Amino acid sequence: ISGTVVTGSGTGVLGDSKTFKTFSTADGYYMFDGTRGNGIYTYDGRNQTRIPGSLWLDADNRFNTTYDRAAVDAHTYAAWTYDYFRNVHNRNSYDNAGAELVSTVHYGRSYNNAGWTGSQMIYGDGDGYNFRAFSGSLDVVAHELTHAVTDFSADLIYQNESGAINESMSDIFGTLTEYHFNNNPDWLMGEDIYTPGTPGDALRSMADPTLAGDPDHYSKRYTGTQDNGGVHINSGIGNKMAYLLANGGTHYGVKVNGIGNDKVGKVMYRTLTQYLTPTSNYSHFRASAVRAATDLYGASSAEVASVKQAFSAVGVY
Ligand SMILES: CCCCC[C@H](S)C(=O)N[C@@H](Cc1ccccc1)C(=O)N[C@@H](C)C(=O)O
Numbered sequence: 535i536s537g538t539v540v541t542g543s544g545t546g547v548l549g550d551s552k553t554f555k556t557f558s559t560a561d562g563y564y565m566f567d568g569t570r571g572n573g574i575y576t577y578d579g580r581n582q583t584r585i586p587g588s589l590w591l592d593a594d595n596r597f598n599t600t601y602d603r604a605a606v607d608a609h610t611y612a613a614w615t616y617d618y619f620r621n622v623h624n625r626n627s628y629d630n631a632g633a634e635l636v637s638t639v640h641y642g643r644s645y646n647n648a649g650w651t652g653s654q655m656i657y658g659d660g661d662g663y664n665f666r667a668f669s670g671s672l673d674v675v676a677h678e679l680t681h682a683v684t685d686f687s688a689d690l691i692y693q694n695e696s697g698a699i700n701e702s703m704s705d706i707f708g709t710l711t712e713y714h715f716n717n718n719p720d721w722l723m724g725e726d727i728y729t730p731g732t733p734g735d736a737l738r739s740m741a742d743p744t745l746a747g748d749p750d751h752y753s754k755r756y757t758g759t760q761d762n763g764g765v766h767i768n769s770g771i772g773n774k775m776a777y778l779l780a781n782g783g784t785h786y787g788v789k790v791n792g793i794g795n796d797k798v799g800k801v802m803y804r805t806l807t808q809y810l811t812p813t814s815n816y817s818h819f820r821a822s823a824v825r826a827a828t829d830l831y832g833a834s835s836a837e838v839a840s841v842k843q844a845f846s847a848v849g850v851y
C-alpha cells in the first residue's frame with residue numbers, strides 16, 4: 535500500500551497522552567512506523583489467538599477509545615525500546631539488521647501474560663483484576679523485546695538456569711529502558727499493570743526478589759520443574775545481582791560497590807551478545823560478565839571488582 539509517515543496521537547493504558555508514527559493511506563491510518571529499522575507494526579488480535587491478526591487501522595489518526603489504549607502503548611513502547619537498543623547499544627533492532635518489530639494486542643481473552651513468540655510480541659488484556667493490558671508498562675515491552683535480542687545472540691535455552699538468566703536479562707533491560715526514558719523508573723517489574731486495584735505493588739522486585747517469594751541467593755534456588763524449571767523464580771538471583779551491581783549494597787555480608795545503571799547496561803549487553811551461550815548456567819554467567827567487564831574497563835578496574843562482588847553477594851562463583 536502507498537502512503538506517508540505521519541504522527542498520530544492517542545491515550546495509553548494508564549490514561550496518558552502520547553504521540554507515535556503512523557502511516558496515512560487511502561484506507562485510513564495504519565499503526566506502521568516506517569522510521570525505525572524495517573518498520574514497527576502493531577496488530578489487533580481481536581481477542582482471538584490467531585496472530586498476527588489485522589494491522590491496526592484507524593479512521594482519523596486519533597487513538598482515544600478504550601480499545602485503542604493497548605495498541606497505543608504497544609506501538610509507542612516498541613519504538614522507545616528500539617531507540618534504547620539503537621542509541622545506547624548501537625543495535626539496529628533485535629537482529630542488528632533492522633528486523634521488523636511486530637506486536638499483537640488484545641491477544642486472547644483476559645489473557646494474563648505477554649510474550650515473545652520467536653517472531654513477534656503478544657500482549658494480553660489481563661483479567662482486569664490480576665493484571666490490566668500488558669503493553670501498558672514500558673518494562674513489560676522492553677522485557678519481551680529483550681527476549682528477541684537474546685534469541686538472536688546468546689539464545690539461552692528457556693529452562694532451568696539458562697532460562698532464569700534469559701528471564702533475568704529481560705527484567706534487567708526492561709528496567710534499564712525505563713530508567714533511560716525516566717518513565718517512572720524503578721527496580722520493580724510490571725508495577726503499572728499488576729493488580730490495578732492495589733497501588734504500589736508489582737509482579738517482581740529486583741531490589742528484593744523475596745517479596746515475590748523468589749530467591750535472592752543461589753543457595754535458595756528452586757530446583758523443581760514448575761515454570762520451566764523456575765525461569766521466573768531463579769531470575770531473582772540475576773535480578774538481585776544486577777540491582778546490587780548498579781546501586782551497591784551489602785547482601786549476606788558481602789559489600790558491593792555500585793557502578794551505576796549505564797555501566798551495568800554495557801556490561802550486561804556485552805555479556806549477553808558476546809559470551810553467554812544457549813547452555814550457560816549461573817557460574818558461566820559470572821565468568822562471562824567478568825570477561826565483558828574486563829574487555830570494557832580492564833582487569834584491575836573497579837568495575838571488574840564490583841562484578842565479582844555482585845555475583846559473590848548472591849552466592850554465584
Ligand atoms: C506467551 C508465553 C509467556 C512466556 C513468558 C513471558 S516471556 C514472560 O516472561 N512474561 C512476563 C510479562 C511481564 C514482564 C515484565 C513485568 C511483568 C510481567 C512475565 O513475567 N510473565 C509472568 C506472569 C509469568 O509468565 O509467570
Ligand SMILES: [Zn+2]
Nearest residue numbers: 677681701704
Ligand atoms: Zn519473559
